[in-house]
Amino acid sequence: MAVVSVKSLYRDTAVHLNQAVTVSGWIRTLRASNTIGFIELNDGSFFKNVQVVFDASCPDFASLAKLPIATAITVRGKVVTSDAAKQPFEIFAHAINVEAMSDNDYPLQKKRHSLEYLREIAHLRPRTNLFSAVFRVRSVLAHAIHCFFQERGFVYVHSPILTGSDAEGAGEMFRVTTLDLLNVPRHNGKVDFTQDFFGREAYLTVSGQLEAEIFALAFRNVYTFGPTFRSENSNTSRHAAEFWMIEPELAFADLQDNMTNIEELIKCVVAYVLRECPEEMVFFNEFLDKGLLTRLESVVGSEFAEITYTEAVSLLKQSGQKFEFAVEWEKGLQTEHEKYLSEQVFKRPVFVTHYPKELKSFYMRQNNDGRTVAATDLLVPGIGELVGASQREERYDVLLSRMQELNMPLAPYWWYLELRKYGGVKHSGYGVGFERLVMYVTGVANIRDVIACPRTVGNLKI
RNA sequence: UCCUCAGUAGCUCAAUGGCAGAGCAAUCGGCUGUUAACCGAUGGGUUGUAGGUUCGAGUCCUACCUGAGGAGCCA
Numbered sequence: 001m002a003v004v005s006v007k008s009l010y011r012d013t014a015v016h017l018n019q020a021v022t023v024s025g026w027i028r029t030l031r032a033s034n035t036i037g038f039i040e041l042n043d044g045s046f047f048k049n050v051q052v053v054f055d056a057s058c059p060d061f062a063s064l065a066k067l068p069i070a071t072a073i074t075v076r077g078k079v080v081t082s083d084a085a086k087q088p089f090e091i092f093a094h095a096i097n098v099e100a101m102s103d104n105d106y107p108l109q110k111k112r113h114s115l116e117y118l119r120e121i122a123h124l125r126p127r128t129n130l131f132s133a134v135f136r137v138r139s140v141l142a143h144a145i146h147c148f149f150q151e152r153g154f155v156y157v158h159s160p161i162l163t164g165s166d167a168e169g170a171g172e173m174f175r176v177t178t179l180d181l182l183n184v185p186r187h188n189g190k191v192d193f194t195q196d197f198f199g200r201e202a203y204l205t206v207s208g209q210l211e212a213e214i215f216a217l218a219f220r221n222v223y224t225f226g227p228t229f230r231s232e233n234s235n236t237s238r239h240a241a242e243f244w245m246i247e248p249e250l251a252f253a254d255l256q257d258n259m260t261n262i263e264e265l266i267k268c269v270v271a272y273v274l275r276e277c278p279e280e281m282v283f284f285n286e287f288l289d290k291g292l293l294t295r296l297e298s299v300v301g302s303e304f305a306e307i308t309y310t311e312a313v314s315l316l317k318q319s320g321q322k323f324e325f326a327v328e329w330e331k332g333l334q335t336e337h338e339k340y341l342s343e344q345v346f347k348r349p350v351f352v353t354h355y356p357k358e359l360k361s362f363y364m365r366q367n368n369d370g371r372t373v374a375a376t377d378l379l380v381p382g383i384g385e386l387v388g389a390s391q392r393e394e395r396y397d398v399l400l401s402r403m404q405e406l407n408m409p410l411a412p413y414w415w416y417l418e419l420r421k422y423g424g425v426k427h428s429g430y431g432v433g434f435e436r437l438v439m440y441v442t443g444v445a446n447i448r449d450v451i452a453c454p455r456t457v458g459n460l461k462i
Numbered sequence: 463u464c465c466u467c468a469g470u471a472g473c474u475c476a477a478u479g480g481c482a483g484a485g486c487a488a489u490c491g492g493c494u495g496u497u498a499a500c501c502g503a504u505g506g507g508u509u510g511u512a513g514g515u516u517c518g519a520g521u522c523c524u525a526c527c528u529g530a531g532g533a534g535c536c537a
Contacts, residue, residue: 029495029497029498029499031499031500032495032496032499033493033495033496033499033500034492034493035491035494035496036495037493037496038492038496038497038499040497049534051496051497053496055495055496056486082495083495083497084497086496086497087497101506103485104487104488104489105472105488107472108486109472109473109487109498110486110487110498111473111474111486111487111498112473112474112498113474113530114473114474116476116529116530117473118528150527153526171535171536171537172535190501207537214507228536228537230536232535232536233463233535234463234534234535234536235463236531236532236533236534236535236536237530237531237532238536238537239536239537240492242535243537244537246535273476324533325533334533334534335532335533335534336533371509382537384536384537385536385537386537387537388536390537422477431534431537432537433537434537435537437537446530
């Protein structure tokens with residue numbers, strides 16, 4: 001008999017009711033007495049478990065009643081309605097076959113564990129309710145992002161993970177080398193990278209944006225979605241050394257077009273997850289954040305706020321709010337300022353636009369005022385910066401003089417400058433921290449809990 | 463990197479400078495259509511590490527390690 005998924009049992013209950021079925025999965029918990037036992041079985045296909053009832057008519061009843069948690073079993077039985085309150089149906093077992101034993105020192109108990117403890121057993125935590133929900137939503141969210149862009153004709157670009165540029169400006173980089181670190185070749189006192197794998201220095205990418213621009217100027221609308229690496233010594237609940245980013249790039253688009261696209265993306269993928277993962281979302285709302293569903297539904301339904309950086313600064317100055325750091329136009333917004341804006345003033349996602357050029361990257365398009373650039377950050381309650389965006393500087397001379405102002409080496413960027421010479425139309429793009437999006441959608445507070453095997457400073461356990 | 467807090471049984475946590483404990487888990491037994499089942503019994507400790515103060519340190523002091531929260535940096 002074909003094995004039926006637990007998801008199918010829940011989604012098509014009427015089809016299976018009073019029918020013989022075979023299911024296979026792992027024991028989440030087991031309760032038994034002399035005459036009857038109950039197994040909550042999870043088969044991986046669905047967030048919820050199915051209750052398996054077995055009594056003395058089931059072969060090997062006594063030994064089945066002692067099986068440890070996490071034992072893998074196959075159950076043959078009949079789907080019946082359940083008398084008890086907590087489940088609409090259950091499986092009455094005729095036979096239970098052990099596929100793979102577990103052990104009584106299994107670290108996950110029938111109780112609530114701390115997130116810190118679960119991080120130490122990252123190889124087992126996907127078997128818990130919370131992580132089962134998180135990683136299913138992460139998968140659905142990734143799919144939603146591809147759907148959004150593919151439906152709109154965006155081309156998915158695989159930007160390089162290995163890069164030769166060490167001055168992308170987005171953060172500290174991991175060096176990649178095949179040189180023997182115990183016997184490094186030298187030339188005139190310096191490391192001789194001509195003997196390294198690529199014949200030059202190489203790093204892991206901190207952003208695929210510059211390469212995405214290449215493709216935007218050929219395919220018009222493109223996006224990247226892949227891993228990114230930053231070796232910064234940052235120790236917060238929102239930073240990881242390895243994370244995923246989505247970096248769309250739109251040709252013939254200014255900052256406003258960019259922001260329209262960002263808002264559509266966020267609303268579309270949030271709505272998608274609410275639709276596809278109702279059980280998981282109810283769980284998050286229950287156990288992590290009672291206001292989650294209300295907040296996400298309002299995100300889908302309402303306009304994002306918009307304010308210029310200069311307006312935001314004067315709004316903060318006039319707010320009367322006590323801040324640890326004074327608000328100053330030249331110094332940029334502190335985290336406390338951003339939180340006040342998104343959580344107290346607007347209480348929803350807010351675009352802050354036109355930042356001082358000194359605070360932003362060289363490639364952002366300079367405004368006519370001579371002091372700001374066409375850039376925006378999308379700030380969301382609870383997370384802070386979710387999206388960083390800008391119109392790119394398409395004017396060759398302006399870009400060149402800005403790079404010279406910043407004393408940047410020009411040679412590595414010859415191709416980036418050359419893009420401006422041949423039909424370098426206005427274009428815009430943005431970067432979304434995928435894990436931050438997962439956090440925002442699930443209510444999970446620590447980035448380490450939305451990554452399968454998180455890498456942070458001093459931590460690469462599994 | 464800086465600031466703050468924490469580290470005691472497998473897990474979650476108690477213990478005034480004076481005998482190191484509880485709940486859950488595990489093991490054994492009982493019992494019941496159970497829902498983190500329930501009831502009884504049993505085993506389980508170099509109190510993060512190294513020094514110091516003291517008649518006596520889980521408790522006070524110093525350094526280090528680990529974790530968490532916040533800041534900076536950013537996505």
